[in-house]
Amino acid sequence: MRLLTANNASVRDQNLKVILNLIRSQGEISRAELSRQTGLSRSTVSELTGFMLRQGIIEEAGIGDSRGGRRPILLKIRAKGRLIGAIHVDDDGSLHGRTEDLAGNKFQTGIAEVHEPQELISVICRLLHDITDGDMHRLASVALALPGIISADGGILSAVNLGWNNLPVAVPLKQKLGIPVKAENATGLAAYGEMSARESDVHNLVYLRIGTVVGSGVITNNQLHHGLRGSAAEVGHMVLDTSGKYCKCGRRGCFETKVSRRAALGLLREQSPGDDSFSLNPGNVFEYLTEEDELGNSVAQNVLTDIATSTATAIVNVLNILGPDTVVIESALCESKTFWSVLTRTTAQEALPFAEGKYEVLPSLLGKDAVILGAIAYATRSFYEHNAISTVGL
């Protein structure tokens, strides 16, 4: 890529980002090679790398091989330098934290609990203190994965399970820490995590988590899709049957009422009335169905077929509206051969043909770690692309 050398802040930020990502992707690289690959002058590269050395973002990695002249000094991301932080506030009040260095290596993890909304900021700060080994100045950027509907400035507008409303989170934390702090809905960040884990050609992704409830996140052109006041991506409440069972949202026949763990239990009881020889509950029904599928139990396979067909209908609706390149499913049901084959076959049969390209329906790569790893990926991008570098004058 040929870059401009004009002396203004946005071009400088752009150049910094490109150089940092090049150092990151190459592992170790000399200033001369950076200059050659970016088209920037040697003096510009020296100025920018000097800034990053002073900031503790990169460090010298030794002497490289000569290409005719003096042997060059190699640069690399400073593994023991700045840290990226992620905190997941779950909807039962438990917190999980993780820090990584800028080269993507895990530094620390930790847990905490919050009982009252007014404690949240101090609990997050204590957890960040723990997972930076007491040195919060090493933090370069933090992302918060929060429950419920999240405002544009990173507050909780409504988290039903916790009973929290209109709670500012990112803004007060940013004021305390003095670094970029982003907050997003946790399932949205899980979607971001699944996209980041696949890197390469995934830019438009829909993530569905099917469990006690249906959670979903949408990525459009590498960006989290929020919609009006963070209300987008409620795929679980897409109505599939207006005369279906009542949903907790007040409507009838939502996708969630057809595929959740509780729905699976209901379907199983409808299929085998009077059979109460097994102690099933929402917590183990998906696992039971998956095991029985393996054993060839036709009742379990009928229930799995029902759930897979409803899931395929929801996916086809999403495909036809959003046209994602990838749909990721996170669920214990993905282990079931019947569920997965009915799901993929029915989706392929029902989806409208696309003019170009092909979508993929894939099981989750990250499982339950998708939220926290997605938050790390989001905070890392925030660091590279936005404030962390650009707010400091050169």
Ligand SMILES: [Zn+2]
């Ligand atoms: Zn609903």
